[in-house]
Amino acid sequence: MALDFMKVSEGDAIRVAPDLLRAHVAGMFRACGVPDGHARLTAEILVTADLRGVDTHGVNGSIRYTEEIRIGRYTIPQELRVLSDSPATALLSNGNGLGYVGAHRAMEMAIEKARATGVGQVAVCDGHHIGMVAYYAMMALEHDMIGVAMTNSTRHARPAGGVEARVGTNPIAFAAPTWHERPFVLDMATSTVASGKVGLARRLGVSMPEGWVVDRHGEPVTTPPAPADHDWALNPLGGSLSLGGHKGYGLGVMVDVLTGVLSGGGYSGRLPAGDNHSWMMAIDIRQFRPVAEFKAMMDEMIAALHATPPEPGTDHVLVAGDPEAKTFEERSRAGIPLHRTLVEELRARARELGSAILI
């Protein structure tokens, strides 16, 4: 959910057309040796994150990924390999390349398996950053399936009761189709906030609400710390023990079990920054009950949630996916507001790589 005080102000933003942005970013990847299909797929997922207002997981990532490719940390072109396979499951190696490519293929495979057996589950190892996890969960929607996507990451969050980061922000995404209402799309870090939000607060020069970050003594930190400084940790969702911090921590470890341990890629505590392993699931609704009935009940439930009387200071109660869908509609029409320094960086990187400058 976007926090208003962390939005890029219109004065600092340049509105960019999504099509040109996709082409610009895909060109950057191609110029690094990424095959056209993989380049376009990755650009598509990055721009979708920007369109949905998930700016921390948008085209800003392309700067980092092209650098990882340049220094040889990613294997390009990458080769996806199925390491194990059963009617409803598979383990896929991402081939140490762009995380987006393996994660996308894993959800495609999960959907195929779900069509045949009712459920499909694919774990991905040898992976890297996969961006906005909601993208993969949402791939199930057009097939009238429920989609679930998770990924782990290096240590950012402290276990409840501890003072050192040992668990990743380990997000969970869950998407379910509807009829007339917007689809239900949950996409959440299992820490209080995603680590990108700390970086964004730092870039914008704003302080963070108490409860996001603690120091080595467990004391709250409100000035955004430097990323390389390891003397801080995110709180798990829930915060203190009496308010459920052990739950956010437990969910983070659950994600590690499904992504890192089940795939063999490794749990958060073993992962260097930039290594990420994933887990995708698709559930074929029609194997349980008629899809039309499922969707009608989804609509009814969402309408009832929207109709909840709001607390003072809140206009109306939202359902997961509402803010992102609204931003998607607005930015699809008016263009994506990128911070002008990011536009400069994207142009400079394209110049460096020799790809076309299209924004």
Added chain:
Amino acid sequence: MALDFMKVSEGDAIRVAPDLLRAHVAGMFRACGVPDGHARLTAEILVTADLRGVDTHGVNGSIRYTEEIRIGRYTIPQELRVLSDSPATALLSNGNGLGYVGAHRAMEMAIEKARATGVGQVAVCDGHHIGMVAYYAMMALEHDMIGVAMTNSTRHARPAGGVEARVGTNPIAFAAPTWHERPFVLDMATSTVASGKVGLARRLGVSMPEGWVVDRHGEPVTTPPAPADHDWALNPLGGSLSLGGHKGYGLGVMVDVLTGVLSGGGYSGRLPAGDNHSWMMAIDIRQFRPVAEFKAMMDEMIAALHATPPEPGTDHVLVAGDPEAKTFEERSRAGIPLHRTLVEELRARARELGSAILI
């Protein structure tokens, strides 16, 4: 996670032998016409909750369930029926009887399906209260599988930004096997606390931490309110919007999608108190990678989490399932400390029903 200030004090407790308690409770159910197998199964699950220290979901429930049977709200004996079936999924009707029976059968079916296809998923409709959800998730452990169990319930928690309860406490349980360490067993309400904790605080006459409950204006409530009073709601896990209340709320709705909407039984907002629909999943680890390697990595991860430096006031960092496993060991030896008023109630109910008084 047990909150110390909410424990029954030894002075108020009578230690009861688990075997006698099982037999006492099973006898009560049989005296209501419940078939022997269903009676023993339900008693077993209830006593396991007490052994694990989950007192809100233990044999105290038998008072309520025998009353539901007496007034004809439960159909006894119940008939389980498979309403739809695919290689990896099924929809099971609980036949409007004891929720425990259908939930247990659903996890058995999920395990059978997982052995055949890699994953099994069974949704349950026509259900009632299923108690401690961890029980079902843990059934997968001895099969070297990962188990997941969820159930929905009537409205207790407010959506983030709303002031009226519209979502159940909708718990999630997740269990994964280990080698030498205790298994990882997460069992959490998606609200800040389970509603039973409010009832327990009321019974014990203690006040609640700020953050558990709000009134109709969204203001915190610390005096435990009466259950029939609808002017309060639990907070979703995370609490306020800036600290992630929309995430706990989103997880609660996710549980409703899988349990209530996928099964057709209905989401929290439509459920009368005591109606609950469920969803079980088993994942066969060996379809992904060798079980021994999986378990060795689980052990390594858990040991690393335990080794996190603790914050001031915390002895050592725990992993989900630790407190319950410790309590299980202690109570298996020393007996289950039941509040003396509960022992009186269980004796009185047995007398009323004409079953043997064994505690």
